[in-house]
């Protein structure tokens with residue numbers, strides 16, 4: 084156990100996704116008080132539960148710290164309800180890792196339509212605003228908080244055919260930077276990470292001829308996130324951490 088999260092209430096959005104699943108396992112190995120995982124699809128949620136039960140069957144007590152709450156994180160009323168339910172139950176939220184996100188690429192500006200644009204801004208940028216604005220007042224009151232958002236290297240260096248995605252992830256970096264100034268005197272850290280291609284099953288399916296060894300291992304990314312959620316990183320605030328690996 085590298086970090087001690089035994090008294091921490093943690094929220095992970097997008098926990099049923101490729102990175103989220105590995106991140107949850109990494110957190111569980113640090114024995115948190117509670118991890119609330121938001122999910123959208125029942126199927127993905129049941130798959131994750133089964134996977135975690137297999138992985139932690141020797142220490143099933145660990146799994147009692149898990150709570151799954153169905154939430155559409157693009158909707159303010161659903162997030163508001165989520166956060167007030169967690170606060171009512173635990174009286175505190177120490178850590179938020181906002182993993183939720185999506186990608187639309189392979190379309191140039193003439194092919195990209197308005198719904199693509201709204202989808203990218205909604206899932207990659209607006210969600211960060213919505214959930215942060217409900218979690219931060221609780222953290223300010225308790226004078227403790229760690230927020231980590233997941234941006235992308237594309238947020239600082241775009242290469243074409245993904246302008247909506249690039250704009251959304253770039254906006255997220257400035258959002259984090261701006262909010263960091265607002266919370267710096269409240270013992271709250273907000274940062275984001277900038278992965279390139281993560282080694283996931285869906286990326287392997289989409290790019291079967293790529294050199295997977297150059298991609299980002301989700302376990303390595305989780306280690307960085309856990310560090311940013313720990314007090315070891317208390318001097319890091321408002322940063323976009325390069326997590327490019329070998330690309």
Ligand SMILES: NC(=O)c1ccc[n+]([C@@H]2O[C@H](COP(=O)([O-])OP(=O)(O)OC[C@H]3O[C@@H](n4cnc5c(N)ncnc54)[C@H](OP(=O)(O)O)[C@@H]3O)[C@@H](O)[C@H]2O)c1
Pocket residue numbers: 096097098099100101102103121122123124125127154155156157182183184185186206233234235236277278279280281282283286
């Ligand atoms: N994969 C990469 O190569 C890569 C590279 C750079 C950055 N990133 C970023 O890293 C993060 C994780 O990526 P990933 O590959 O793990 O993504 P993923 O496997 O597609 O997972 C996305 C997660 O977001 C959830 N989600 C999507 N829309 C939602 C909504 N409206 N309400 C609630 N949940 C919603 C999904 O839930 P459901 O399963 O129920 O739909 C899933 O849990 C994302 O922010 C992504 O943009 C990824």
